[in-house]
Amino acid sequence: MSETTTATAESTRLSRLLDKVEVIGNKLPDPAIIFLISLIIVWTLSAIMSNFQFDAIDPRTGEAIVVNNLLTGASIADFLSRMVTIFTGFAPLGVVLVAMLGVAVAEHAGFINAGIKRMLDATPKSLLTPSVILVAIVSHTATDAGYVLVIPLAGIIFSAMGRHPLAGIAAAFAGVSGGFSANFVPSAIDPLLQSFTLSAAQIVDPDIQINPLNNYFFTSASSLLVILLGWYLTDKVIEPRLANTKVDGDTEDLPKFGELSDKERSALRWATVTMIAGIAILVAVAWPTSSPLRAANGELASFSAPIMRSIVPLIFLLFVIPGTVYGYIAGTFKNSKDVIGAMSKGMEGMSYYVVMAFFCALFIDAFGKSNLGALLAVNGAEVLKTLALPSMVTMAGIVFLTAFVNLFVGSSSAKWALIGPILVPMLMQIGISPDLTQAAYRVGDSSSNIITPLMPYFPLVVVYCQRYVKSTGIGTLLSLMLPYSVAIIIAWTIFLLIYWGLGFPLGLQSSYVYPAG
Numbered sequence: 001m002s003e004t005t006t007a008t009a010e011s012t013r014l015s016r017l018l019d020k021v022e023v024i025g026n027k028l029p030d031p032a033i034i035f036l037i038s039l040i041i042v043w044t045l046s047a048i049m050s051n052f053q054f055d056a057i058d059p060r061t062g063e064a065i066v067v068n069n070l071l072t073g074a075s076i077a078d079f080l081s082r083m084v085t086i087f088t089g090f091a092p093l094g095v096v097l098v099a100m101l102g103v104a105v106a107e108h109a110g111f112i113n114a115g116i117k118r119m120l121d122a123t124p125k126s127l128l129t130p131s132v133i134l135v136a137i138v139s140h141t142a143t144d145a146g147y148v149l150v151i152p153l154a155g156i157i158f159s160a161m162g163r164h165p166l167a168g169i170a171a172a173f174a175g176v177s178g179g180f181s182a183n184f185v186p187s188a189i190d191p192l193l194q195s196f197t198l199s200a201a202q203i204v205d206p207d208i209q210i211n212p213l214n215n216y217f218f219t220s221a222s223s224l225l226v227i228l229l230g231w232y233l234t235d236k237v238i239e240p241r242l243a244n245t246k247v248d249g250d251t252e253d254l255p256k257f258g259e260l261s262d263k264e265r266s267a268l269r270w271a272t273v274t275m276i277a278g279i280a281i282l283v284a285v286a287w288p289t290s291s292p293l294r295a296a297n298g299e300l301a302s303f304s305a306p307i308m309r310s311i312v313p314l315i316f317l318l319f320v321i322p323g324t325v326y327g328y329i330a331g332t333f334k335n336s337k338d339v340i341g342a343m344s345k346g347m348e349g350m351s352y353y354v355v356m357a358f359f360c361a362l363f364i365d366a367f368g369k370s371n372l373g374a375l376l377a378v379n380g381a382e383v384l385k386t387l388a389l390p391s392m393v394t395m396a397g398i399v400f401l402t403a404f405v406n407l408f409v410g411s412s413s414a415k416w417a418l419i420g421p422i423l424v425p426m427l428m429q430i431g432i433s434p435d436l437t438q439a440a441y442r443v444g445d446s447s448s449n450i451i452t453p454l455m456p457y458f459p460l461v462v463v464y465c466q467r468y469v470k471s472t473g474i475g476t477l478l479s480l481m482l483p484y485s486v487a488i489i490i491a492w493t494i495f496l497l498i499y500w501g502l503g504f505p506l507g508l509q510s511s512y513v514y515p516a517g
Contacts, residue, residue: 019479028474031459035359038454039366046370047071056378058371065375070366083362090361095312096460097350099148102316104346105339106323110332112153114260114268128161129171133230136175137183137223146176147457149315152464165247165468166480167239171230173461174484177449179226181442183219190216191299193438196416200424201434205515214435215442216507218499222443225495229487237483249468267330271322278318349467356459364456373408378422380405385426392497394432395440398423399493402444407452416441428514435510436500443496447489450481 028034050069058065069075087093106112123131132154139146151172158168181189191212198210260268286293286300286307293307294300300307307314320339327333327342367373380401389397405415420441424434449455453474465472500512 024475031453031462031474032356032359034453034474035356035363039359039363042363042366042370042372043070045372046366049372049375054375056375056382058374058378065371065378067371067375068369070370079366082365086365087358087361090357090364090456093354093357093361096148096353096357097347099312099315100346100350101343102319102323103149103152105342106319106326108332108342108345109323109327110264110330111268111271111319111323111326112156114264114326114330115272118260118268125161128157128163129234130227130231132157132168132171133175133179133227133234134223136172137179137226138185139176146172147460148312150176151461152467155464155468159247159468164239164242164245166242166245166465166472166476167234169461169464170238170480170484171234173450173481174230174233174488175226177455177457178446178481178484178488179223179230180446180449181215181219182222182226182446184223193416193442196420197424197434197438200421201428204425204428208434209509210434211507211509214507214510215439217504217510218439218496218506219442221499221504222492222495225492226488229491230484233483233487238480245469247468248470249466264330267326270329271326274325275318275322278321282314349463352466353460353463357456360454360456360459363454367408376405376408378419380419382422385422391430391432392500394427395436395497395500396493398437398440399444399447399489399496402441403448403489406445406448408454415445431513433511433514433516435506436512439496439506443492444489447485447492451478451485453478 029037046067047069049067052067054065054067056065057063070079103112132150136146136150136154139150151169154168154172155165156168158171159165194210194212194214197214198208201208201210285291289298293305293310295305299305323342324333324339327338333339333342387394387397402415402419405419416438420438423441424437427437428434450458452458458477462472462474462477465477469476499506503512506512
C-alpha cells in the first residue's frame, strides 16, 4: 500500500471518528439544559458526600475539606436569595455584553468590514490561518479579549476569503484557549500564577524567590508550536472535513471581496486615525510611573492595576468611537438613533448566550460552594504524589492531571491554588524546581480548555458558529476542537520534556532543579 493510500485511509478513519463525536455530542441536550442537569447532579452529590469525612487538606485554609450539603433548607434559601446576583455577577456575562456593544457599532457601521477588506489585500491566503492563530495567542495579553473579539472576527475573515467560517472560528479558539499558556508577550497571568507558586514553594523554603516571568522563554517558544499545530490541523484536517457543511446562516452583512468606494476609504482613514489617537492617549496616560492606571507598586501588568481591570471597557471605547466616526463619514449612520440601533442588533444575537450564561452561573456557583471541585483536585494531586514515578513521567502526569481537573474547575488560578501547594513542595523534595512544575501545570491547563462545555466561554463559541451554520451544537464544536486538544496535549508535553532535556532556560531567573545550582 502506498504512503498516499495509507494517509487517505487514516484521514478517513479520523473523519469517521469525528463524525461520531459530532453525532453523539449533538444528541446531548441544549447547553443550557446540560448546565441545569449538572447543577442538579452537584446538589445531589453534595447531599450524599456531605455525610462522609475526608482526610484531604485544603491548602488554602489548612483544614480538612468538608463537602457542603446544598440541599438543606438554609442552603436552598441562600441559593434562592442570591440567584439574581449570581447571574448578574457572572464575570463572563458582563465581559461579553459590554465588549459586544462596542464591536456591534463598529460592525454595523461598516468599520470592521472595511478594515478586513484592506487587511485581506495585504494578507496572502496561504498565511491566513497562522496569522489568525498568532493574533489569537497575543490576545491573551488583554485577558478575555480573544473570546469576545478575535474568535468572531476569525469567522468573518475566513468567510470573506471564501473559506469556511467555522474553520476560522476553530483556529482562533485553538489559539485563544488551547494555547492559553503560549504567549511571547508577558501578561497578567504570569504574575498571578507565580504568586501561588511562590507561596507554595515557601512551605519548604521560606527564603526562596521566584521571578514572575519564570516561564517566559518556554511559553514564548511554545507559541511557535501551537501556531504550527493549529495551522496544520485547520488546513489539513478541520477545513477539509467542513467541505460538506453548508453555510446556511444570515451572512448578508458580512464583508465580501471588492473595492472600497472613495467615501468608504475616507471613512476608514479617519476612523483608523481616531483609533490610533485613542491608543496613543491611553499609552501617554499609562506611561508615567505615577499613572492612576498602574497598580500601587507601579506595575501595569498586575491584576490589581486599574488598566488590567479596564480591558473590556477599553475595547468598548476603542471600537464604539472609531465605529461611530466611520458610520457618519461613510453615511451608514445618520443620527444617534442609528448608533443605538447598531448596539441593539448586536445584543439580539446574544440572547441565546444570556440564557446559557444564567444556568452556567448557577452551576459554577454551586460547584464552588459544594467543595467537590476542591476535593477532586486535591485527591488527584495526592494520587500522583503516592505513585512516586520517575521525574519525566511525573511531569507528564502533572500535565494530564491538570488537563483532567480542568474539565471540572475552569479557573486557572483556582486550580493552581488547590494543587500547587501539594505538587510544588512535593517535587522540591525530589529536586524538581517550582519553575518546572509550574510550566507543566500551564501546559495541562491550556490543553483541555477547548473541549469542555463547562468552560464559561464554550457556549459563546457555539453561538458564534450558529451565525454561519444554524444546526451547530455542542457535538459540532467538540468534533472541531478534539483534534486540536489531543494534538496540543501530546505534542506540548513532548516539547516540554525535550526542552527540559536540552537544558534551554525556562524563563528569567529560573531553573530545572531545586536547589538551583
